[in-house]
Amino acid sequence: MKAMLQRRLPLLTTGAIFAALFIAAGLKYEGFFSSNVAVNLFTDNAVLGLTAIGMTLVIFAGGIDLSVGAVAGFTSIFVATLIEQHGVHPALAGAAALAIGGALGAGMGAIIHWFKQPAFLITLAGMFLMRGCAFWLNTESVGINHPLYARAADIYWEFGPVGVPLVAAILAVGLIIGGVIGHTTRFGRNLLALGGNEQSALLMGLPVGASKVGVYAFSGFCAAAAGLVGTLYTGSGNPSTGIGLELDAIAVVVIGGTVLTGGRGHMLGTVFGLLIFGTIQSVLLFDGRLSPWWARILVGVLLLAFILLQRGLVRAVGKGK
Amino acid sequence: MTAPSPLLTLRGIGKRFPGVVALDGVDFTVRAGEIHALLGENGAGKSTLIKVLTGVYEADAGEIILAGNPLRAKAPADAERAGISTVYQEVNLVPSLSVAENIALGRQPGRFGFLNWRAIRRHARAALARLEIECDVDAELGTLSIALQQMVAIARALDLKARLLILDEPTASLDEKEVADLFAVMRRLRAEGLGIVFVTHFLDQVYAVCDRITVLRNGTLVGEYPIRELPRLALVGKMLGREITATPAAATAATAATGTPLLSARGLSRRGALHALDLDIHRGEVVGLGGLLGSGRTETARLLFGIDPRDGGEIRMKDAACGLRSPRDAVQLGLAFCSEDRKSEGILPNLSVRENLIIALQAKQGGWRTISRAEQERLCAHYIAALRIKTANAEVPIRTLSGGNQQKVLLARWLATQPELIILDEPTRGIDIGAKAEIEALIGKLRADGIAVIFISSEIEEVVRNSTRAVVLRERRHCGEIPGAELTAARLMQTMAGGHVPHE
Amino acid sequence: KTLTVGFAQTGAESAWRTANTDSMKNEAEKRGIILKFSDGQGKQENQIRAVRSFITQRVDAIVIAPLVETGWEPVLREAKRAKIPVIITDRTVQVSDESLFVCFIGSDFYTEGKMAADWLAKAVNGTGNIVELQGTPGSAPANERRKAFADGLAAYPGLKIIDSQSGDFRRSGGKEVMEALLKKHGKAIQIVYAHNDDMALGAIQAIEEAGLKPGQDILIVSIDAIKEAVAAVAAGKLAVTVECNPLFGPKVYDTVAKVLAGETVPKVSYNKDELFDSTNAAAALPSRQY
Amino acid sequence: MTDRLRHFLKSPVLWPLAGIFLLLVANLVLKPGFLTITVLDGHLYGLPIDVLNRGAKTLILALGMTLVIATGGVDLSVGSVVAITGAVAAVLIGQGTDSLVLILGGAIAAGGLAGLINGLLVARLGVQPIVATLILMVAGRGVAQVLTDGQVLIIKHEAFGFLGNGFVLGLPFTIVCATLLYLAVHFALRRTAAGLFIEAVGDNPEASRFAGLATARIKILAYVACGLCAGLAGVMEAANIGAADAQRAGENMELDAIFAVVVGGTALTGGRFLLLGSFVGALLLQMLITTMYNLGVPPAVAPVPKALLILTVCLLQSDRTRRWLGGLFKKKAAA
Numbered sequence A: 001m002k003a004m005l006q007r008r009l010p011l012l013t014t015g016a017i018f019a020a021l022f023i024a025a026g027l028k029y030e031g032f033f034s035s036n037v038a039v040n041l042f043t044d045n046a047v048l049g050l051t052a053i054g055m056t057l058v059i060f061a062g063g064i065d066l067s068v069g070a071v072a073g074f075t076s077i078f079v080a081t082l083i084e085q086h087g088v089h090p091a092l093a094g095a096a097a098l099a100i101g102g103a104l105g106a107g108m109g110a111i112i113h114w115f116k117q118p119a120f121l122i123t124l125a126g127m128f129l130m131r132g133c134a135f136w137l138n139t140e141s142v143g144i145n146h147p148l149y150a151r152a153a154d155i156y157w158e159f160g161p162v163g164v165p166l167v168a169a170i171l172a173v174g175l176i177i178g179g180v181i182g183h184t185t186r187f188g189r190n191l192l193a194l195g196g197n198e199q200s201a202l203l204m205g206l207p208v209g210a211s212k213v214g215v216y217a218f219s220g221f222c223a224a225a226a227g228l229v230g231t232l233y234t235g236s237g238n239p240s241t242g243i244g245l246e247l248d249a250i251a252v253v254v255i256g257g258t259v260l261t262g263g264r265g266h267m268l269g270t271v272f273g274l275l276i277f278g279t280i281q282s283v284l285l286f287d288g289r290l291s292p293w294w295a296r297i298l299v300g301v302l303l304l305a306f307i308l309l310q311r312g313l314v315r316a317v318g319k320g321k
Numbered sequence B: 001m002t003a004p005s006p007l008l009t010l011r012g013i014g015k016r017f018p019g020v021v022a023l024d025g026v027d028f029t030v031r032a033g034e035i036h037a038l039l040g041e042n043g044a045g046k047s048t049l050i051k052v053l054t055g056v057y058e059a060d061a062g063e064i065i066l067a068g069n070p071l072r073a074k075a076p077a078d079a080e081r082a083g084i085s086t087v088y089q090e091v092n093l094v095p096s097l098s099v100a101e102n103i104a105l106g107r108q109p110g111r112f113g114f115l116n117w118r119a120i121r122r123h124a125r126a127a128l129a130r131l132e133i134e135c136d137v138d139a140e141l142g143t144l145s146i147a148l149q150q151m152v153a154i155a156r157a158l159d160l161k162a163r164l165l166i167l168d169e170p171t172a173s174l175d176e177k178e179v180a181d182l183f184a185v186m187r188r189l190r191a192e193g194l195g196i197v198f199v200t201h202f203l204d205q206v207y208a209v210c211d212r213i214t215v216l217r218n219g220t221l222v223g224e225y226p227i228r229e230l231p232r233l234a235l236v237g238k239m240l241g242r243e244i245t246a247t248p249a250a251a252t253a254a255t256a257a258t259g260t261p262l263l264s265a266r267g268l269s270r271r272g273a274l275h276a277l278d279l280d281i282h283r284g285e286v287v288g289l290g291g292l293l294g295s296g297r298t299e300t301a302r303l304l305f306g307i308d309p310r311d312g313g314e315i316r317m318k319d320a321a322c323g324l325r326s327p328r329d330a331v332q333l334g335l336a337f338c339s340e341d342r343k344s345e346g347i348l349p350n351l352s353v354r355e356n357l358i359i360a361l362q363a364k365q366g367g368w369r370t371i372s373r374a375e376q377e378r379l380c381a382h383y384i385a386a387l388r389i390k391t392a393n394a395e396v397p398i399r400t401l402s403g404g405n406q407q408k409v410l411l412a413r414w415l416a417t418q419p420e421l422i423i424l425d426e427p428t429r430g431i432d433i434g435a436k437a438e439i440e441a442l443i444g445k446l447r448a449d450g451i452a453v454i455f456i457s458s459e460i461e462e463v464v465r466n467s468t469r470a471v472v473l474r475e476r477r478h479c480g481e482i483p484g485a486e487l488t489a490a491r492l493m494q495t496m497a498g499g500h501v502p503h504e
Numbered sequence C: 001k002t003l004t005v006g007f008a009q010t011g012a013e014s015a016w017r018t019a020n021t022d023s024m025k026n027e028a029e030k031r032g033i034i035l036k037f038s039d040g041q042g043k044q045e046n047q048i049r050a051v052r053s054f055i056t057q058r059v060d061a062i063v064i065a066p067l068v069e070t071g072w073e074p075v076l077r078e079a080k081r082a083k084i085p086v087i088i089t090d091r092t093v094q095v096s097d098e099s100l101f102v103c104f105i106g107s108d109f110y111t112e113g114k115m116a117a118d119w120l121a122k123a124v125n126g127t128g129n130i131v132e133l134q135g136t137p138g139s140a141p142a143n144e145r146r147k148a149f150a151d152g153l154a155a156y157p158g159l160k161i162i163d164s165q166s167g168d169f170r171r172s173g174g175k176e177v178m179e180a181l182l183k184k185h186g187k188a189i190q191i192v193y194a195h196n197d198d199m200a201l202g203a204i205q206a207i208e209e210a211g212l213k214p215g216q217d218i219l220i221v222s223i224d225a226i227k228e229a230v231a232a233v234a235a236g237k238l239a240v241t242v243e244c245n246p247l248f249g250p251k252v253y254d255t256v257a258k259v260l261a262g263e264t265v266p267k268v269s270y271n272k273d274e275l276f277d278s279t280n281a282a283a284a285l286p287s288r289q290y
Numbered sequence D: 001m002t003d004r005l006r007h008f009l010k011s012p013v014l015w016p017l018a019g020i021f022l023l024l025v026a027n028l029v030l031k032p033g034f035l036t037i038t039v040l041d042g043h044l045y046g047l048p049i050d051v052l053n054r055g056a057k058t059l060i061l062a063l064g065m066t067l068v069i070a071t072g073g074v075d076l077s078v079g080s081v082v083a084i085t086g087a088v089a090a091v092l093i094g095q096g097t098d099s100l101v102l103i104l105g106g107a108i109a110a111g112g113l114a115g116l117i118n119g120l121l122v123a124r125l126g127v128q129p130i131v132a133t134l135i136l137m138v139a140g141r142g143v144a145q146v147l148t149d150g151q152v153l154i155i156k157h158e159a160f161g162f163l164g165n166g167f168v169l170g171l172p173f174t175i176v177c178a179t180l181l182y183l184a185v186h187f188a189l190r191r192t193a194a195g196l197f198i199e200a201v202g203d204n205p206e207a208s209r210f211a212g213l214a215t216a217r218i219k220i221l222a223y224v225a226c227g228l229c230a231g232l233a234g235v236m237e238a239a240n241i242g243a244a245d246a247q248r249a250g251e252n253m254e255l256d257a258i259f260a261v262v263v264g265g266t267a268l269t270g271g272r273f274l275l276l277g278s279f280v281g282a283l284l285l286q287m288l289i290t291t292m293y294n295l296g297v298p299p300a301v302a303p304v305p306k307a308l309l310i311l312t313v314c315l316l317q318s319d320r321t322r323r324w325l326g327g328l329f330k331k332k333a334a335a
């Protein structure tokens, strides 16, 4: 039991830091403690959150996926173009986009595994490819006027005083599914084993190739889903969606205590990472006085402080066992 | 014994790596219900044969027949599915996962790909209990000692319902009790009709459990023998391809060392690792560190070498305080440390043998005073010859060498720095008989040259044979010291086990 | 009661944008208005997030400088539901329901591009080979200025765009692309149309380094009218720069005050954009603020 | 000799070289005047010279990046550091500093400081490199903007401008500078044991520490070197365009540098590095960009050829393809 606790330490620390951050912000800014702010953390970070789910699993396996932002961007404009300019039904367009995202991911995974190429480079190529294709489809954003979109924007689930919009709900469900895949399926555990030591995973008879291809496909799928949710969020498709998203997603995953070299991590950590990231953004907006450059420096400093704090806490508690 | 039908037949297996022919037309047969020893010097091709069998490598030639059907394993998963369970030479588990997960990985109980965590833990506990291992199944594997990790690896292999079990040097880091437990299990499995392949460098163990022996030398088959027809000396002769010369001389009963010690440690301690240890070492002494597994021997060595920070205590060299705080300081002071975990703490896998060999010397000299290429090559040539390191040349990456030969390169790395004190932590682990004798001879020579040696080994005989004095640790404390004159296996064992309270 | 206004800026991608931000901030300070400022860092998602946060914070009015035209409908609807007036500045938004925002105060990228084209056609009598230095692909000013210029040229078959590459709105980008284009087309290039001044200034460097005289051998047309560019016009290196006035502050807050007081305001109004060429650059130079 | 040839044929540098060659041929076919170099005022002009000139910055960044990647790290902050150092130089000049030594010293030292921060975070505090340098990547641009107050600062300084636009012996100063730096780094690494130490640390940090290497210090020095290189590149960028643009200077340059290093055959996992490979990789990248201008590829789809190039180089470099190609040749020889 103690060993269990020790292994979960980074996770607990992250959770504690989020709680502290949120409470501190609530005390400082009037109106911060509201269900709206909390739900907005999900709504406003749905695109980021969905990519982070796939990214978490990829990082579990010791890989990295830089293409997610571009895939989201491609999906966004792809869906909008299909619906608006070719009259395709949104459901069909969405399904096609998800299929493309998954297929691209699988392709990258296959190259990474069978040709033993660094994930960083191959997914970088994927990023250039998809971004180029996105702009090739259209350099401008396209508004989506399909009635289904208008209806989707109005979907709210009321839980007492809290109204949960569709976008937030999708993210929540996505996170749960991601957690289930990562922690209660063979596939998820194989990924962790793979990230912990690929040679060992192979010798232990795990399906290394299939897992790798699978996880990149999943990540591509998540990124496409993120692009779709982005079109719901804005009611339009934009080829510039998700520029720089990959770095944010990596940051979220790492803040959540998942180790970039693979083999160690937890989806719940990603949830906390996402919440911390969102809270920092909210605080900046509630403050609203910082000049943009100081805000950037502040984000950097906060990120640093956060990582050091996490480290310090884990070490201190680890010693005091 | 009735002659059981062959369970596994390998015929004419060939495998070449760039620059080396690792296997050349090797035949190998295992029957159901036997324990079959696969023996040979370092680099003879044992591990390679196993990896070809389980699909890690693709053979260049030959065929494999398992229970009458041709086996074409493309990956270890295929071999497992065919009923072959393997413990590879290097511990091959995932250090960042829990013990329970490591045992269950790839065959976790559960439905539709979803896992049943409770069953996984229960299952792991049962698997460990069968080997009488006590450890928390939720602990992260990487936090366990190598020996425990090895036991977990074995538990994992035994957990599989297999027809053929392969153990590649499983006992290298185990202590006697654990070895005994393992043997008990092996015998039981044999009785159940399993075929077992067992690789080891401990001849005692071969004669304790095995039924038949296959000997490899330089990638070729020497022969297959029933155990009774091949006495020890003949076996060694077959492995080496020559008669071994005189067994190494036992350490001369040492005159008690006097004068200022070369190194003296006082109150050396680190929470959770070592409790206030005093230790003096003189020039020309070989101090054997005795102790059971986990008694704190490696921790002592790590503290002496400045790898872990110490909480308290002082280290003096030649009676002068020295600010020994890091391995770098230690190397500058003339210390050397050959660590027990060569994979993660020893080799630089992708660098060449030459670079691995000179790195410590170069570190000692600092970055500016480079060792000339000619000098580097001279050093390599010297040590490759002196330690009989088997390698295509000095420029191949060290990871392509067999485990034992990697170990020899690491030894050479430290000898090249011409240390005043050398700490050898399990230097003979995974090393063949011939090389073992050479290392023992080397220790004698070092001693004669006035170099101090700290010698850590799980083989009691080895400690007794080579040490001029033994310091015994128990539960991370100094618990006794045995001067050379009184050093016998029985006495050492008694002190280690704690059956006898030493007078101090 | 002090007013609280939320301002969702696109980012800080250019000197123009910085001047725009400063104008909004300084004017708010002057009038004692609390300005909640958000830097979108060039991403619409961030801008939407900011607007949603302003709604949660119940500010009195929201000002948006939209990065792109589409994608605002859902969040504007939320603002309307919360009864917070929204003022769009700088460029317009496409929405199905015009009542979603109160009014639009704009500078018009399209008009700027058009002005540049018209000036050029007159200056060179409708003939010449043009290379175009585009802004960041997909960004609003790049899109609009490209389209407007092309539309403007349609009436002059003698004016041809012979090549078009992106310099990313960057000075170094403008220089690099210009170098390559000079090598490729050599003396064929008579006119350069740059989507912003930074690229134009980079192109001037490239032209000078190639041993040609900007202003004489090659005519350069650009947009933004940052101080340095106006100086370049005065020095004869740049032929013309179309001003895009960033000083929105006073007009925006006036409008906010009127809206909150219940007065009606015109749905669309433009900031006056000027044009600086050799005739007026030198005179305008001392009074340039950015 | 044949041995050497065989060695060369196996070298990873071969593929980026082949790539450059292919692009050259493509350019020549499509635009025969491509290779023409003319002399103007005693300076060489022509597209090939431009490629070298433009590639110089990426090249310098790639040199530093090679060291960091060899230690098993990566430095995402170089783009921001380029912006910072440009800003520092501009601010110094703006304040009336006239001594080139002071300006350069100040700016490049700022780069070194940034590298030091990265190094300390990675080596002393054990923060993962991507994360540690991500912090400076985000915050660094803010720092540059604070320095310039968000403006594009104009630089008017004759000697400083020479760094970006000057010519030495008919060649652009930038490429002369980059080549000299390459040689200096090469010899500093290979004539001393520094190169070996870096490779050892990247290959197995734990084992290196056990062998008596000052692992942390070596890593820190690698990051500092990378920061200094970024500083130099930043100065060059500012000198080249005569302005410091905090917002856009060095944007995405970290990706270019990493690209150059990896295409050049240095693995992202650390260990063995190939300085020459990074050099060639940087040139290949620039060659590709210039080719796209030359062919008039629409700017929006410009990333696509880049992606295809990465994929091609990666696939060609992989063992699998080589074995397959090798098999093909053998079959032909047999037939």
Ligand SMILES: Nc1ncnc2c1ncn2[C@@H]1O[C@H](COP(=O)(O)OP(=O)(O)OP(=O)(O)O)[C@@H](O)[C@H]1O
Pocket (backbone or CB within 6 Å): B017, B018, B020, B021, B022, B040, B041, B042, B043, B044, B045, B046, B047, B048, B049, B089, B390, B391, B399, B400, B401, B402, B403, B404, B405, B430, B432
């Ligand atoms: N991956 C590889 N690449 C190149 N050569 C290799 C590789 N693996 C093994 N070899 C070479 O093949 C030969 C046989 O090695 P192998 O590991 O099978 O020996 P071994 O009998 O297991 O020795 P030990 O007792 O030391 O473990 C050695 O010469 C080794 O250098």
Ligand SMILES: Nc1ncnc2c1ncn2[C@@H]1O[C@H](COP(=O)(O)OP(=O)(O)OP(=O)(O)O)[C@@H](O)[C@H]1O
Pocket (backbone or CB within 6 Å): B142, B143, B144, B145, B146, B147, B273, B291, B292, B293, B294, B295, B296, B297, B298, B299, B300, B340, B458
């Ligand atoms: N990295 C580590 N993390 C946690 N515990 C460790 C670690 N290394 C060693 N230990 C524990 O410290 C104790 C002492 O280990 P040590 O390796 O010093 O024993 P030893 O006497 O050298 O035995 P061995 O025969 O394994 O070398 C063991 O119980 C081991 O499990």
Ligand SMILES: [Mg+2]
Pocket (backbone or CB within 6 Å): B046, B047, B048, B089, B402, B403
């Ligand atoms: Mg072996």
Ligand SMILES: [Mg+2]
Pocket (backbone or CB within 6 Å): B297, B298, B299, B340, B425
């Ligand atoms: Mg030990």
